[in-house]
Amino acid sequence: MDVARGKVVETNSQQLTAAQQEAVAHQDGPMLILAGPGSGKTRVVTHRIANLLQIGVPAHQIAALTFTNKAAQEMGNRLATIAPGQDVWMGTFHRFCARLLRRYASMVGLAENYSIYDTSDSKQAMKRAIAAAEVSTSHTSADQIAAVISRAKNRLVSPEMMQGQSLRHNEAVAARVYPVYQKQLLLSNAVDFDDLLFHVANLLRENPELRSELDSRYRYIMVDEYQDTNLAQYAIVRSLSVDYPNLAVTGDPDQSIYGWRGADINNILDFEKDYPHVKTVRLEKNYRSAPNILRIADQLIKHNTRRKDKQLLTDREEGAPVVLRMYEDGYREADDIADQITAAIQNEGCRPQDFAVFCRMNALTRSVEHAFRSRGLPYQIVNGVEFYQRKEIKDLLAYFHLVNNPAHDVALQRVINVPTRGIGAKSIERLRDFADGNGLTLLDAARNSDQIEALPTRSATKIRQFVEMFDRLSLKATGSLEELLLHLLEQTDYRAFLRKSSVDEQDNSPLANVDELLTAAVEFDRQFPEDGSLEAFLEQVALVSDTDAFDEENDRVTLMTMHAAKGLEFPRVFIIGVEDDLLPHYRSKEDPMQVEEERRLLFVGITRAEERLQLSCCKRRALRGDLRPVVGSPFLMELPREEMRFIEPEDSNQFFDSGDEFGDESFSVDGDAPEIWDQSNDSATTNEIDEVCQLPPDELPAKKAAKKPALIPAGLKTAANLLNEQSNDDKIPLNDFRNGMIVHHEEYGAGKVTAVSGRGPKRTATIEFSSGAARSFRLAFAKLTLGEQ
DNA sequence: GATGTTCCATTTTTT
DNA sequence: ATGGAACATC
Numbered sequence: 001m002d003v004a005r006g007k008v009v010e011t012n013s014q015q016l017t018a019a020q021q022e023a024v025a026h027q028d029g030p031m032l033i034l035a036g037p038g039s040g041k042t043r044v045v046t047h048r049i050a051n052l053l054q055i056g057v058p059a060h061q062i063a064a065l066t067f068t069n070k071a072a073q074e075m076g077n078r079l080a081t082i083a084p085g086q087d088v089w090m091g092t093f094h095r096f097c098a099r100l101l102r103r104y105a106s107m108v109g110l111a112e113n114y115s116i117y118d119t120s121d122s123k124q125a126m127k128r129a130i131a132a133a134e135v136s137t138s139h140t141s142a143d144q145i146a147a148v149i150s151r152a153k154n155r156l157v158s159p160e161m162m163q164g165q166s167l168r169h170n171e172a173v174a175a176r177v178y179p180v181y182q183k184q185l186l187l188s189n190a191v192d193f194d195d196l197l198f199h200v201a202n203l204l205r206e207n208p209e210l211r212s213e214l215d216s217r218y219r220y221i222m223v224d225e226y227q228d229t230n231l232a233q234y235a236i237v238r239s240l241s242v243d244y245p246n247l248a249v250t251g252d253p254d255q256s257i258y259g260w261r262g263a264d265i266n267n268i269l270d271f272e273k274d275y276p277h278v279k280t281v282r283l284e285k286n287y288r289s290a291p292n293i294l295r296i297a298d299q300l301i302k303h304n305t306r307r308k309d310k311q312l313l314t315d316r317e318e319g320a321p322v323v324l325r326m327y328e329d330g331y332r333e334a335d336d337i338a339d340q341i342t343a344a345i346q347n348e349g350c351r352p353q354d355f356a357v358f359c360r361m362n363a364l365t366r367s368v369e370h371a372f373r374s375r376g377l378p379y380q381i382v383n384g385v386e387f388y389q390r391k392e393i394k395d396l397l398a399y400f401h402l403v404n405n406p407a408h409d410v411a412l413q414r415v416i417n418v419p420t421r422g423i424g425a426k427s428i429e430r431l432r433d434f435a436d437g438n439g440l441t442l443l444d445a446a447r448n449s450d451q452i453e454a455l456p457t458r459s460a461t462k463i464r465q466f467v468e469m470f471d472r473l474s475l476k477a478t479g480s481l482e483e484l485l486l487h488l489l490e491q492t493d494y495r496a497f498l499r500k501s502s503v504d505e506q507d508n509s510p511l512a513n514v515d516e517l518l519t520a521a522v523e524f525d526r527q528f529p530e531d532g533s534l535e536a537f538l539e540q541v542a543l544v545s546d547t548d549a550f551d552e553e554n555d556r557v558t559l560m561t562m563h564a565a566k567g568l569e570f571p572r573v574f575i576i577g578v579e580d581d582l583l584p585h586y587r588s589k590e591d592p593m594q595v596e597e598e599r600r601l602l603f604v605g606i607t608r609a610e611e612r613l614q615l616s617c618c619k620r621r622a623l624r625g626d627l628r629p630v631v632g633s634p635f636l637m638e639l640p641r642e643e644m645r646f647i648e649p650e651d652s653n654q655f656f657d658s659g660d661e662f663g664d665e666s667f668s669v670d671g672d673a674p675e676i677w678d679q680s681n682d683s684a685t686t687n688e689i690d691e692v693c694q695l696p697p698d699e700l701p702a703k704k705a706a707k708k709p710a711l712i713p714a715g716l717k718t719a720a721n722l723l724n725e726q727s728n729d730d731k732i733p734l735n736d737f738r739n740g741m742i743v744h745h746e747e748y749g750a751g752k753v754t755a756v757s758g759r760g761p762k763r764t765a766t767i768e769f770s771s772g773a774a775r776s777f778r779l780a781f782a783k784l785t786l787g788e789q
Numbered sequence: 790g791a792t793g794t795t796c797c798a799t800t801t802t803t804t
Numbered sequence: 805a806t807g808g809a810a811c812a813t814c
Contacts (some may be wrong), residue, residue, distance in 0.1 A: 067804075094804050119803080143799095193804050261803065361801050363805095417790095424790045459790095545804060563802050585801055601802080624800080625805055 023281040024048045027055065030275035033250040036312050037607035038288025038569065041250050045222055046075055050083040052220055061219040064090040068547045071224055071567055093233055094543050097196040107207065108199045113535055115190040115405045116542040122146065122192040124410045129181035132436060140170035148174035149181065153194035154230040154262030156201055187441060189407040197232035204239040211239050219244040226251035230262035245275065253308055254301050257563060257601045259594065265306060284311045288569050290319030292643060293613050297606045299640045304596045323614040324636065325647045330621045334371035337574050341557060342375055352378050356558040356570040358605045360583045364576060365559045372557060382550045382560035388541055392498060392510040393517055397541065399488050402470065403477045404534050407441040416466055419497035423466065427459040481521035481537055562605040573609035578633045579617045602635055743767060
């Protein structure tokens with residue numbers, strides 16, 4: 001795994017505060033560390049581990065459970081600096097369970113080479129289960145059923161327990177699908193994400209000897225982000241802390257943001273009830289943020305009812321006021337933020353990595369990305385799973401999965417006709433029927449394809465050929481990943497298939513992705529030369545999370561969701577789209593508890609900022625295709641306006657330095673400005689837009705049309721588009737770089753392209769200059785123009 | 790059976 | 805806007 005250095009320089013334990021020292025010194029018995037944002041929680045936990053080691057606790061008796069690999073890594077790195085060479089187990093809950101489950105797979109009816117289905121795999125499996133269960137999905141959907149089942153598993157509800165309960169419609173449907181789905185998973189020797197926890201929790205509950213063995217094996221357990229644990233996770237740590245109740249959990253109820261995934265905030269709120277003799281430590285001193293940022297955060301979170309009241313204290317100096325800014329639309333918002341960052345880098349000596357832009361949902365990163373790219377501002381989008389969700393990567397990995405676990409039906413269905421080899425939907429359906437009818441896996445059914453009466457000989461032959469190809473491939477399973485992948489690519493002629501099926505000729509990114517996967521395989525081979533690396537590789541791939549993609553060594557502006565931002569910190573933070581229906585999201589507005597969670601999400605975002613913070617919202621936002629009027633988030637009303645600096649769009653001729661005037665009066669000066677803080681639906685702008693939108697295009701009043709970008713049909717150029725195009729004018733489109741092309745670089749002069757790889761912002765070209773030097777450039781940022789031939 | 794077309798919903802957040 | 809699924813055509 002990559003080694004990322006922590007930003008915080010470790011100091012010795014003398015410099016811990018009294019509260020921190022108290023937590024560090026705690027040895028036996030349960031402990032609850034209520035740690036506010038930026039309170040040095042990771043530092044406390046690592047020092048405590050070091051302390052335990054020092055007093056003679058063997059490293060293998062300690063386990064630290066986190067929610068992301070990133071957090072585990074960070075902890076590991078820090079521990080390495082204060083207690084080097086100690087083999088303390090650190091990792092995510094899911095990885096911990098995956099590991100236990102490998103060992104005790106047979107006890108839950110799995111084989112040790114079981115596969116972990118990712119979300120799309122389990123969705124496929126779900127569809128098949130729904131069909132097999134013969135239920136109607138007329139008033140529900142596969143997604144809804146999946147959600148109900150997921151929730152059930154998180155709450156340790158088994159298929160049997162779900163029967164016979166009085167349920168709502170989609171729950172009743174789910175209750176019928178659930179047992180079928182579980183049976184199919186077992187037959188496929190597979191688990192979904194929830195099963196990792198579910199199986200382990202059941203294992204511990206049903207096998208007292210095993211439970212006590214593991215309890216004594218893991219005598220000291222630490223859980224990070226305890227506020228985000230669900231019932232299954234709760235049950236797991238609880239049953240590992242009976243004989244040796246040395247469970248130390250850290251968390252902050254105010255940062256509980258995974259309720260939608262089954263996390264139960266009561267786990268942390270009731271911890272003291274669960275463990276009567278618990279030692280509770282509150283870390284309330286904040287080392288991260290300027291006081292004005294903390295006051296804003298504090299004011300906001302005070303509006304929640306389900307919480308433990310907590311102070312946020314800091315010694316830091318007062319900083320610049322928090323900015324609350326309104327823009328005309330998302331494009332202006334993105335452009336302005338890009339400009340602000342560019343200016344700060346030029347004039348204030350900031351570096352790209354000092355900045356982060358947070359949003360409620362991934363879709364909002366698009367416009368920001370565009371603005372950054374057009375300015376040559378280096379950035380990283382933190383969504384680690386993206387690469388592994390690309391078609392070509394999923395295809396190849398599906399072959400890997402099938403080699404590792406031939407029962408993996410989802411993988412087989414994915415690849416049996418990829419590349420196309422004449423096995424169509426009908427054949428697959430017959431194969432599936434045969435498998436279902438005889439309780440076989442799809443591969444076993446395929447091995448007996450000549451016995452399937454419904455199958456034409458022609459199809460049976462094709463299927464047999466596929467099985468033969470697969471068997472040849474399987475022979476490579478014990479070799480290196482590189483060897484396996486190369487063999488696979490050759491046997492299936494996959495690259496040719498990609499070239500043939502790619503829609504536009506220019507786009508060779510699928511091929512570049514294949515190369516990137518190859519690189520990853522080689523790298524994994526290098527790191528884990530032992531046997532069995534295929535399984536380990538697939539497990540690692542299955543359990544990567546978005547946050548894991550964050551690279552703090554990289555000098556780039558970071559773009560991510562607030563969920564992904566938890567646990568991180570940046571000197572300057574922008575939070576975009578602080579708008580009603582987005583934050584809080586409209587789906588969460590019915591339930592006051594969910595609204596509180598949304599408020600906590602904003603709290604998490606705000607408290608990531610060290611020095612400066614800007615919250616912004618727009619008058620209009622392009623979402624789901626078209627530009628719609630929006631209003632500011634009700635949360636903005638909860639902030640102490642007198643402490644903030646409010647900035648309106650320039651072209652409405654309004655500029656308010658600070659908050660006193662920020663209310664009604666500000667807006668009434670200009671009749672055109674919408675009352676963004678007013679949630680009522682009858683705001684002037686809303687009506688105006690609606691009204692105009694109903695007119696046929698040629699009847700649009702010219703004046704209004706000119707003023708409202710909202711009314712410009714997609715495809716026409718907006719001012720923002722034009723601007724961006726201009727600045728890109730002389731640059732070569734990314735995908736136009738070809739080997740042998742002659743280019744010109746500002747600094748190095750003329751050169752020839754010798755290699756191109758990567759895609760999107762990572763697209764890179766190697767160029768040999770006339771001086772003889774060769775250099776690689778990220779094309780999105782390099783200053784390259786077309787050279788003379 | 791393969792390929793192309795249209796239509797549809799779908800998007801909150803993620804291990 | 806995008807991608808998947810259903811439908812139509814070769």
